[in-house]
Amino acid sequence: MVTVAPPHPWVYALRLPHDPRAVRVARMTVRAALDGHGRRDALDVVELLTSELVTNAYLHTKGPASLRLTGLSDGRLRVGVWDSHPYVPAPFGGAGGDSVPPARPGAESGRGLLLVQQYADSWGGWSLGDGGLGRGAGKLLWFQVGGPAAQPPRR
Numbered sequence: 820m821v822t823v824a825p826p827h828p829w830v831y832a833l834r835l836p837h838d839p840r841a842v843r844v845a846r847m848t849v850r851a852a853l854d855g856h857g858r859r860d861a862l863d864v865v866e867l868l869t870s871e872l873v874t875n876a877y878l879h880t881k882g883p884a885s886l887r888l889t890g891l892s893d894g895r896l897r898v899g900v901w902d903s904h905p906y907v908p909a910p911f912g913g914a915g916g917d918s919v920p921p922a923r924p925g926a927e928s929g930r931g932l933l934l935v936q937q938y939a940d941s942w943g944g945w946s947l948g949d950g951g952l953g954r955g956a957g958k959l960l961w962f963q964v965g966g967p968a969a970q971p972p973r974r
Contacts, residue, residue: 835884845873871931876902899961907958911944
């Protein structure tokens with residue numbers, strides 16, 4: 820199947836409650852959007868990596884999360900997941916080493932960010948600060964697939 824990149828970017832945004840079902844809703848949204856835009860070629864990778872970032876947002880925060888899926892005019896797909904905790908794990912923040920350490924044998928978690936690092940063409944993250952007054956502004960983790968390795972999205 821030949822994929823034709825649209826002349827204009829498209830964006831889907833979804834606010835996710837702190838609920839274990841949010842991961843499934845995020846996967847279904849990604850599947851519907853990519854299928855609707857003829858991007859089944861990227862579906863498996865984008866769905867898996869989105870699921871990992873949304874799962875981490877649920878497991879490591881107490882607040883809502885947001886998902887943003889963008890189809891860029893050059894054929895790349897960008898996924899961003901915002902959550903309410905400002906800590907950016909390595910290597911997404913550029914600190915703490917160049918790679919995610921492998922999970923211990925038999926561990927039930929700890930593989931999600933390694934999957935993002937291995938399957939995405941590029942990735943990154945920003946802390947948005949603590950928000951002041953005890954309210955967390957959170958962080959944004961993102962990845963891109965398809966097309967040439969990309970520059971980080973602009974803040």
